[in-house]
Amino acid sequence: MSLMGQMMHMPLMISSLLTHAARHNGDVEIVSKRVEGDMHRTNWTEVELRSRKLAQALDRLGLEAGDRVGTLAWNGYRHMEIYYAVSGSQRVCHTINPRLFPQQVAWIANDAQDKVIFVDLNIFPLVEKLAPSLPALQHVVLMCARENMPRECALPHLHCYEDLIAAEDGNYCWPSFDENTAASICYTSGTTGNPKGAVYSHRSTVLHAFAAALPDAMSLKATDTVLPVVPMFHVNAWGLPYTAAMVGCKLVFPGHHLDGASLYNLFEEEKVTMSAGVPTIWLGLLNHVKTNNLKFSTFKSTIIGGAACPPAMIRTFENDYNVEVIHAWGMTELSPLGTLGRLKSKHADWSTEDKQKLLEKQGKSVYGIDMRIVDAEGKVLPWDGKSAGDLEVRGHWVISGYFNIDKSPLHDGWFPTGDVATIDPDGYMQITDRSKDVIKSGGEWISSIDLENALMAHPAVQEAAAIACHHPKWDERPLMVVVKKPGAEVSKEELIAFYKGKIPNWQTPDDVVFVDEIPHTATGKIWKLQLREKFKDHKLPTA
Numbered sequence: 001m002s003l004m005g006q007m008m009h010m011p012l013m014i015s016s017l018l019t020h021a022a023r024h025n026g027d028v029e030i031v032s033k034r035v036e037g038d039m040h041r042t043n044w045t046e047v048e049l050r051s052r053k054l055a056q057a058l059d060r061l062g063l064e065a066g067d068r069v070g071t072l073a074w075n076g077y078r079h080m081e082i083y084y085a086v087s088g089s090q091r092v093c094h095t096i097n098p099r100l101f102p103q104q105v106a107w108i109a110n111d112a113q114d115k116v117i118f119v120d121l122n123i124f125p126l127v128e129k130l131a132p133s134l135p136a137l138q139h140v141v142l143m144c145a146r147e148n149m150p151r152e153c154a155l156p157h158l159h160c161y162e163d164l165i166a167a168e169d170g171n172y173c174w175p176s177f178d179e180n181t182a183a184s185i186c187y188t189s190g191t192t193g194n195p196k197g198a199v200y201s202h203r204s205t206v207l208h209a210f211a212a213a214l215p216d217a218m219s220l221k222a223t224d225t226v227l228p229v230v231p232m233f234h235v236n237a238w239g240l241p242y243t244a245a246m247v248g249c250k251l252v253f254p255g256h257h258l259d260g261a262s263l264y265n266l267f268e269e270e271k272v273t274m275s276a277g278v279p280t281i282w283l284g285l286l287n288h289v290k291t292n293n294l295k296f297s298t299f300k301s302t303i304i305g306g307a308a309c310p311p312a313m314i315r316t317f318e319n320d321y322n323v324e325v326i327h328a329w330g331m332t333e334l335s336p337l338g339t340l341g342r343l344k345s346k347h348a349d350w351s352t353e354d355k356q357k358l359l360e361k362q363g364k365s366v367y368g369i370d371m372r373i374v375d376a377e378g379k380v381l382p383w384d385g386k387s388a389g390d391l392e393v394r395g396h397w398v399i400s401g402y403f404n405i406d407k408s409p410l411h412d413g414w415f416p417t418g419d420v421a422t423i424d425p426d427g428y429m430q431i432t433d434r435s436k437d438v439i440k441s442g443g444e445w446i447s448s449i450d451l452e453n454a455l456m457a458h459p460a461v462q463e464a465a466a467i468a469c470h471h472p473k474w475d476e477r478p479l480m481v482v483v484k485k486p487g488a489e490v491s492k493e494e495l496i497a498f499y500k501g502k503i504p505n506w507q508t509p510d511d512v513v514f515v516d517e518i519p520h521t522a523t524g525k526i527w528k529l530q531l532r533e534k535f536k537d538h539k540l541p542t543a
């Protein structure tokens, strides 16, 4: 008979992250640039107290355990209070991306059956418009003080956030319940078909926070000041509101002020040391610092993921601004962390160039996530750094199913990510494509990410996207869609010649088109579907 351990069993509760932060690092600041335009300062003690009051307010609104509470909001302290109040009181926090098309927002809110929606002032018109098409919606809470409330409003159940909090006394004990209870829902971006809901539990969220804090993951410490650029509606800002509470660091929230100048000022004024976001958001910041000949005085490292980070961006951050870039891969279905680019001790005597090359990959898996690659028949492929296959994962914070969908997404107990990747003998994974974006030329695959990364290193290129274009002989050939840097001039012939020696000759794109802007999805990825649609009749010069 086995001997059982004799340790306390405390369910892993999200509220425990906040109570820990308040008790042990209570005076550490939470700073927010608000939608109202001003800067707001609070700390972990106050956030914890106000979250308790908000939980009481949710009781008063008649919400029951398991009820879904939607948010349409930017990064800020109120949004974080909602995270903790909703999950901590056994309801389910459903963050909705306000950048989605209104019909998609309505579809998602209806699928989740949100009973309440918390909304930031400048997103309120969207909720006013959509409310009649949301039958489950009972209350709308505007995230502001009384003086900012609209004088006229057709919505019958509109509440003022600060009034709701002011009405409560905070005499509330965070309940303890099964750690497998749902805590939050995040929908995939739904670039193909309808979005699908990933339902995180208290357990998965707390374990993810532990793993994210590890030195070889996000490496967060009490001495850090973290500015999550990644929105709180994109996989819970990659879990940063939870990990920050766990380590007790200072948080700086940018609201919707994400242009280069606003971000730079916030980094400097608040002495930010660490950040995280998708590649496109950094283009604006880098342009701003370069154009104005600025430097960062405290910013030391940033996690870049959500889409492939071009190596040229990593080099610029590191060589010109002394900011370490940690390239990370993850997805909504993974809460989101999967892998991160970090070195092992065996790499200590590698050349700088070789280390940099290795760190351009999406990296090695963090404890809690296992991965493998399989071919079209489901056969497991070797970790040789060459065989490319469908990436599958499993682990403590990987979904086992989608909300409201009976059919299991799993393959043989593993979650198929839809990404195509290689894994080298040391366990470093590299994404070559989304399976639906890969370019198939005469039966061979060309990685669109390789083509984009190569061109992003050209000094005249601001952004580049590779898409498959129909070809009568090869079926598909690569077409590059390029945005030039402001004021830069370059010809398509120069760009095509730039590939020489960087990729195998046969992979060289057949054509380049220049555009003013590349479309992005609501989570900041290049919107390949729209590009393919736009250029579906493009005639390649080689055709």
Ligand code: AMP
Pocket (backbone or CB within 6 Å): 188, 189, 235, 304, 305, 306, 307, 308, 309, 327, 328, 329, 330, 331, 332, 333, 336, 362, 417, 418, 419, 431, 433, 434, 523
């Ligand atoms: P989302 O669920 O919106 O976060 O999207 C997840 C998808 O983004 C992944 O399946 C990948 O296709 C892509 N992705 C995330 N991080 C990276 C990365 N570092 N490199 C390449 N693709 C990435």
